[in-house]
Amino acid sequence: MGKAEEAKKLGLTDEEYNLIVQTLGREPNDVELGMYSVMWSEHCSYKNSKPLLKRFPTKAPHVLQGPGENAGIVDIGDNLAVVLKIESHNHPSAVEPYQGAATGVGGIIRDIFAMGARPIALLDSLRFGELDDPRVKYLFGGVVSGIADYGNCMGIPTVGGETYFNDAYKDNPLVNAMCVGIIRHEDIVRGKAQGVGNSVMLVGAATGRDGIHGASFASEELSEESESKRPSVQVGDPFMEKLLLEACLELLKEKWVVGIQDLGAAGLTSACSETAARAGTGIELDVALVPRREKGMTPYEVMLSESQERMLIVVEKGHEEDVKRIFEKWDLYAIKIGEVTGDGMLRVLENGKIVAEVPAKSLAEGAPVIKREGKRPAYMDIQDLDYSKIEIPENLSEVLLRLLASPNIASKAWVYQQYDHTVRTDTVVPPGSDAAVLRIKGTKKGIALTTDCNGLYCYLDPYEGGKQAVAEAARNLVVTGAKPLAITDCLNFGSPENPEVYYQFEKCIDGISEAAKALEIPVVSGNVSFYNESSSRVIFPTPVIGMVGLLEDVTKHCTMAFKNPGDIVVLLGENSDEMGASEYLRVIFGIQGGKPPRVDLEREKRLHLCCLKAIKEEILSSAHDVSEGGLAVAIAESCITGNLGFEGEITSDIRADALLFGEGQSRIVVSLKEENLPALIEIADETGVKATVLGRVVPEYFRINVKDSKGGFKKIELSVGEMAEIWSKSLERKVEG
Amino acid sequence: MRCAVIVFPGSNCDVDCFHVWKEVLGQPAEYVFHKEKFSPEDFDLIILPGGFSYGDYLRAGAIARFSPAMDSVYKAAEKGKLILGICNGFQILLEAGLLPGAMMKNRDLKFHCHDVYLKVGTADSPFTNMYLPGEVVKMPIAHGEGNYYADADTIERLKREDRIIFYYSDEKGNITDEANPNGSVENIAGILNEERNVLGMMPHPERCAEEILGNTDGKRLFMSILEYLEGRVKIGKSRRS
Amino acid sequence: MFNAKIWVRFKNGVLDPQGAAIKGALNHLGFEAEDVRVGKLIEVKLKADNLDEAKAKVRMMCEKLLANPVLEDFSFEVVEESI
Structure with a gap:
């Protein structure tokens, strides 16, 4: 098979392939092609969404870090800041609900402590089909226990979120996990590989063959074949992550730590290329140095593995032993796998021999942006309902009881009582209210947290639905006494290649932007999840809004x-x-x-x-x-x-x-x-x-x-x-x- | 009064226990890492906090009992120092044999995080002397394996020796099956050792020890400990003999 | 090198909630299971001079760590790895 054909099989378009050849000045080898195909997938590159995401208001005096890093950061006074991020794990959860949801939680927690912050709360925004379907029940039960087992073991309280049921999500459940952390201003670290000659180290779990091409998997529609792609789903180890969290936070107190990055989608490839691209540097690493869980792994597999609970750390040269000492305390290894270079290349060696060499910036940021045109969906032109034909029921008491029994309205205690929501002893208002409230120890302050979105509203009118999601999330905070501070958004949609879906996407973004501007709440981080559809249905457009607010005096909540x-x-x-x-x-x-x-x-x-x-x-x-x-x-x-x-x-x-x-x-x-x-x-x-x-x-x-x-x-x-x-x-x- | 909070790999209520002893009660507290040993004289109270030591991957608490710090805990227990095991700490004390019985998965196989009512089984202990016997208090639980099991003889002995410190009950103090969140035999939520200086309990008193958290029923447990350590109350054997 | 397979199960008479749940599910699917007990299978690769020593080591592992005598019984088989 020719290289161009292989590229196509990996999901790259002709245009993208030609650009790669042009950038390299030659045909890419297999390893390079694999790396490009994952980094240029929608999941990693945001190539379909980038231009529209620029419409969000992202600036305000209290924003310390906007979109583009592992997570957003906002100032809350007292030299403290709140770190927040939401992320989807929809596709993995549709195939293996327990592990899919668990690793979703694990990933979002790493995003928070990669900024140097102590994670203090989790929220989960979940959507499933109707519960009378046995498979939906299985997915729902699996997702809830996956979240519970991971979050509970980590000792991070799961304090809020939402759970909706609608047939629109029958084939493609939505699992969005949000994590919030707290940090002192001077402790903020960023994912940058700065300083030529500095050491690049890998810490945490050993690398196996898990999840290879997971990012590409997340950029496809679900089909019968998805079931057989099961090996793509990673297995989470919350105990390992707890050790990694403690070790990393101990490490990040040191001045000689230059940068840190979570290994998530696209594993080493993405962590190395992104940290180098942000700093305008390069990285040279040898895959033979990477500790493995399985024998006989190829450089391709090592570079693309999505094994969980790993972090990439860049430290000043000469401090490698100091890193090892901290990680050994927690029974974890820390291995130097390479160093920062000045030539902007991501150079992968195997036992000293070059197996891949590509510009880091091209890999991390070079995916050509795809401009798409939206088309207003035909269903939106259907006349508004004629309410005069809907008769007011005689017995409104019974109507109220039926509404209270609807799983979309009824208490979600069955879900949140499986989550430890009181650990860390900060939970002032537990789940089950409009928003959770947490105190901030050592201050008088508190923060309020919520997620919100009504997919049906967004389906019927994407613009108004987007607006409403922001307004309601803000209102949820306001009723606790908190002033809304910042948004993290998780945009769940069908295929952007479908012009009607693209229209929904664009209008939702406009609605969110409009409301965020009017209510003066900046968007500081977020995630896009496309291709949430099956052969028979596309999900409702579901732009989930995660929001954090501040109470100056938490006793007044x-x-x-x-x-x-x-x-x-x-x-x-x-x-x-x-x-x-x-x-x-x-x-x-x-x-x-x-x-x-x-x-x-x-x-x-x-x-x-x-x-x-x-x-x-x-x-x-x-x-x-x-x-x-x-x-x-x-x-x-x-x-x-x-x-x-x-x-x-x-x-x-x-x-x-x-x-x-x-x-x-x-x-x-x-x-x-x-x-x-x-x-x-x-x-x-x-x-x-x-x-x-x-x-x-x-x-x-x-x-x-x-x-x-x-x-x-x-x-x-x-x-x-x-x-x-x-x-x-x-x-x-x-x-x- | 000096308190040690043992930190096992996977402990996650260590900071909460530390916070209550240090900030709420204003007493000195220290973390002791599981790889460290200490002398029984170093501390008056040793807390084994909740969490998932070693991920609870084999059995809850099974691996933690082999850590070096536990050697010191055994010695301290022998010398009559107070040992408080909460949640995973209780599981460790059972696995270590410092308390009788064993812990199983909750009978509905689910993790339970919510408030429970507890009937105080005995106030005659260094840990509960500020409660009234038979009083009903409220505390949060958060566990997946809190289904306490012991054979009939052991239960009989625990009762005879007045060593059951809390029972899961309803709001009025009735010990019913409905009020039992995890299937524990006889609704047992916490027990003492024979010498009454080691307590293991599933509910989390450290999570309900401050006004801002809406419940201070747990604070009295820590205040009881302080009362006892500072010599203001006498309990157990000394009183009986 | 020896390969040991170790089974750890609840003792008779100890309620096994996982077993009960699985029994319910099996019966729901029409398999009329009389009784279901859930245990653990632990595979250990170990070095020993001979089979007897290997067995003695495995027994100690079970007694010291792998099974909780209050709740659980164990059984095992040890075979020498064929080279």
Whole structure:
């Protein structure tokens, strides 16, 4: 087979192959071709997405590190900074859910400590098909235990995330893992191979044949053949990673450490070429020096292996023994495999003989950008739903119970109780609330963490959906009392070669950018995952927004649970007549359509100011974002988690089901002592937010009366015990039943 | 009072225990790496923290017991020093034979992380003298292998000698199967050795020892230790004899 | 060189939750399993002067580390590696 043909088989286009030949001034050999094919895959090169990602706002005074490094970093004062990154592990998890998810968690943790930070929290954003499918159950169970076993062993609390079920994800589940770390400013290290003559060392696990071409695998659609590609999936060893973490953090205190980089997708090839490219240097290494787990590995296999729990370290010449001493303490090896050179080449030797020699920059950053044109999907032109044809159900109490039983709304305790979320003793607000809150020891501060995205919204209107994901993630933080600081995004889409998918991608990015600019929250890191589709379906466009916020005084945090009988319940924000894309339409009528709710960013911003001020002045007992399931579900959740009831009356000319279950945006349900009401009204007036008294917190029962101006009357009447039983047990019953 | 927190490869609650003793109680604390030995006189309290020592790959706690630091722990235990094993630390104490019985996977095979109610079995110990006997407290658990097992004779003896320190219970103190998170025999959550100076328990008192974390029920366990070490309470054999 | 295969199982009478779960799954698939017990298979390659010494070493490994006598029984077979 000719080289050009082989290149094609490895996924390189003719244009890309010609560029390689031109760059090298000759045909690449097999090793070089393998290295290029992985580094120039979408997964490593972002060749389909790069130009669009530039649209994100990435700068702000508190941003210490924006996109382009292992993770983003933002300042939180007190000489401390928060490090954050989210990453997908969708394809590996679809084939081997346990190991796929576990190694996803392992990879994202390494990204955080590669910056020198101590990882302090994990979040997981998960999407699966409907749970009545046995394979979905298997995938779901496997992913959850994979995350649990890895994160729990590491002693990093898994404090939040989301779990959604929709047939759109049946063949292609989404497993996005986010990690957050904390670091002192002076300890920040970067993935740069600086200083000619400095030593390049490999530490951690030995290298085996795992995951060769994993990055290319992630850049393909899932098919029957994917099953047979099982060897591509790596096996994780959290114990090894825990040792690696401790050893690396000990090492990174030393001044003579120049750079550090995680070996993730494309293994040594990517770690070497990226660190060299960032520093404008080269690296020469000998694969014969790389400790192996298996016999007879070729240079090609060593360079492309994706064996987990390995790091590349660059140290000043002469400190190799110091590195070894630290790693030996943790029973790990550290081996010098090469050194930094000045010629910009990544030169791979085997026992001194050159087996590959390519410009590091070309490998890491040279993939030609692919300009694509999007095409507005035909389904978007379908007329909005005719709501007059949807009759309001007679029994709205039953509707509420059915919504509370939907796995998309019901408690996710079955999931997060398998994750250690209290280790490190920083978890102030555990999973199950709008956002998790962690204290920062040694300060008065706290951080709030969340992930959010509604794939159905993004499918029906990618631009509005992108906007909404940012607005809601921010709102999740705001209701805890945290000011949003930064975004890390995980963009999960189908094949970019499909113009309709590309359109979704572009519009989601525009929506995210618009909201991020308006709410002044920079994007500091992220990840793109394309080709999330099978022969029968493409996933919903799912740009997951991970967000971090700051509480100046963590003792003033707020939670969603009602606290005191007698408290007044107030809605901040305005009800709207929006019912499209709601969980209500999906669960009760089986309709996934209509226009998703629209976010008015100006209004959203004012709402945040209002809520933050009210929490800061300590006048609120609880605050909860209105999201899936609408106002009725939001109030019900505050009741259930507080083990209290609600009684209230709403007068409105919005049709009753849209009012109760519509997912209109920019709304927060708060409760407060009656004497604080004037103060809240004052803050609301000041910030231009509508505040409407809905009712009162009462013991045990839940009653909402809805009246309109024409004398119409509807009601919901339930016991909180009954709601709680359904909400808290429904997911478990679905999974284990 | 000086506390040593032993750091095994894979320990991950070491910093939490250290934090509580040092910052919450204001007492001196030190980490002791598993490769180091120490003298029984060096410390008043030795904590074996939670985590996954050696990945728990063979059996939870099975490998850690062979580390050099454990030799010193055996000696300290013999000299009557207080040894507190929490979670993985409890598993290590069982494997090491400092406490009777063994630990199995939770009966539903899942990791459990949530609050549990505990009925105080005995307050007559260096670890629980600030609780009332029969009192119900709340503490978080976080383990996959907390299903305590011992044969009937051993259980009988533990009861007779008043060595069961906590039982999993409901909020009202009823010891029911429903309140048992992991299948432990007789709902046992923690036990003492015969001399009452070694405690192993699955719940995490160090995770509920500060106001900001919403629960301070665990703080009293550490305060009990301090009360005992500073000679303000007498317990166990000395009282009975 | 000797190859040892060591099986570690729960003692009779000790509840085996993994076995129970697998039994449930097997029965669900229509295999009517009467009883399922889950154990571990540990393969060890070791040096010894003769078979008896190898067996003695393996027995010690089991007693000291590989099995927990409170819960588990062990059995093993040792064969000399053919060159």
